[in-house]
Amino acid sequence: MTNPKPLKIAIASGKGGTGKTTLSTNLAAFIAEQDEVVLVDLDVEEPNSGLFFNGILTHEEDIFKMIPQxxxxxxxxxxxxxxxxxxxxxxxxxxxxxxxxxxxxxxxxxxxxxxxxxxPMIPKKTGTLRDFQIEKLHFVESHLDIGEEQAVPLISKTKKYVARKYSHVSITIFDSPPGTSCLVMEATKDADFVILVTEPTPFGLHDLSLAVETMRALKKPFGVVVNRYGIGNDEVIHYCREENISILSKIPNKRKIAELYSSGKLMYRDFPEVKHSLSDILDYCITAVRGGIA
Amino acid sequence: MKIAFTSEGTSWDSLIDPRFGRTENIVLFDEESKELTAVDNSAVKNDAHGAGTATAQKIFELKPDVLITGNGPGENAAKALKHIKMRIFVDANDLTVQQAYNNYKSGNLREV
The missing domain is CATH 3.30.70.20 (Alpha-Beta Plaits)
Structure with missing residues (x-):
């Protein structure tokens, strides 16, 4: 995995609560078993990837935006x-x-x-960036201050920090906000590959189709991970087939996975099939971006 | 006295628009001339943010003595409205402009 071209993977979804953070945290920890990796929580309005890591704080800074006075x-x-x-x-x-x-x-x-x-323009604090280290995993998150309505500048500045500090790290994972708003576009626009996490339900399908439209408008290569596979119906699978969208993996619906998540624990070590899924997802991203497909 | 109402329509029979910033219209009643007029406010529909401050700017230019609305202004709008010498009455939800006016006259609307 030591390749000169760094790989930026954004993990997004249309619908909230489909498993972006589950996938981001588990994928990052899985990669970090062997290689240095950066996980960036860009869901600055409600960052939660940090709940899964107990790292050492290596850097903290206030982020400002300019406002007129x-x-x-x-x-x-x-x-x-x-x-x-x-x-x-x-x-x-x-x-x-x-x-x-x-x-x-x-x-x-x-x-x-x-x-x-x-x-005259003066700086106003808009949020706080924190950088943690857990062995080979660097975890960066930003919190938007309460009352702030503009999250885009904070997302943009967080990405700049990561680009500056971790240009030598070969894989960076961006945990994006849900939806298809400006925030999602800001969080995914520099990514080499976008993974859209969905669930096989009518809501999941509806919001997935919006996210697919967004990624097509941004001309991003993307693929789908179906989480909680086994609930709902087959419509997401049919939709992806009809639209020629690759399904990178299906993560099964299991009570134990939800239990681990709700207690702030990573789950891939307890589920060999999930570990396989993560490996498949990573291989797909690397191949898609680094030209193995061509 | 000039009374302003946030309203879904433009007449006495129109319902009060419970939203301040995103109200469809601002209906104005001049108690001296007995004239009822309306100002269209639908342009704010295109704004993702800032509807409250935009409507507050408009209200300022109309110079009413009293504002009657539903849910009450949001945080930004309330900050702006503090700079306007005007009494504000809320909770006129589900009433027509006429009913809201009657309730205001009889002292049955909550002042903020």
Whole structure:
């Protein structure tokens, strides 16, 4: 597995609760049995991969975004700033300019277009990044601060930290947020391969099809892992066949797996078939990205 | 007094829109001229965030003395509305504009 080209795998899903974290944590721990690996929890609104690892904190930093701050003494109340703000983060109520930092997308429009420099940009803390080490596994997570609405800048900065610090590590796994929003696109856009985790239920299928559309729009190579296989129906399997989507693995539905998850434990060591699945999934990703298929 | 209502429609018979930021319309009643007018607010539909502050900006420009709404403004909108000299009454959910106005006159709406 020592290959010069680092491999970035994003683990996403349409539906929440299908097993992104289960797969991310188990896959990362499985790889770390032999090789150095980075697991990054990009579900910054509710990161939970960390529950499965008891590592040593190696680095912690506050993450900032830039927001405008009104300088009343310079302001001429010309009315430009509320008009140019697409996000209604700057409004003018008579003689007062109000800035709503949580709504701000740090686009600088109000600040740059202010003719008298009355909206200088200042840093505002938006979250905290933590980096842990558990033998060969590096685990990086970011928490968005309570009340913050913009998770994209935090996800972006977390990825930059990882790219800077771990460019030498051959495999990085990104545990993405659920859904198909901007957050998911930000979390998956640099990935070489995206694994969509789903469950064989009507909800799972519905949201999987949205996630598939998203990945096709992003032109990402992707495959599907069916978790909790054995419940629901066969529609997800039929859908993947019709759409020519590879199913990398089917992880069986087992009470014991849920028990281990709910007590914060990894499960692959207790289930040889799951260990095989992880091995298959990893081989598929490596082959798909490093050109073995061609 | 000028009374503003968040409303799904534009008339006395229209239901109160319980949402502040994402209200479909702002209905205005001028107690002196007895005139009922409405301002369309549907443009906020296109905004993922910031509907509350956008609507607060609009309310500020309409300069009502009283605002009658349903669930009450969210956190950002409430911060903005603090800068506006205006009384705010809530819990007018499921009422028509006319019923909400009657309840306000008889003191049966909760003020925030």
């Amino acid at each position: 009104w300088d009343e003494s310079k302001c001429t109340l010309c009315g430009i700033c509320p008009k140019v703000c697409n996000y209604h983060a700057v409004i003018q109520l008579g003689p007062t300019i109000l800035v709503f930092p949580e709504l701000c997308h740090s686009c600088y429009a109000c600040s740059e277009l202010c003719p008298v420099d009355a909206l």
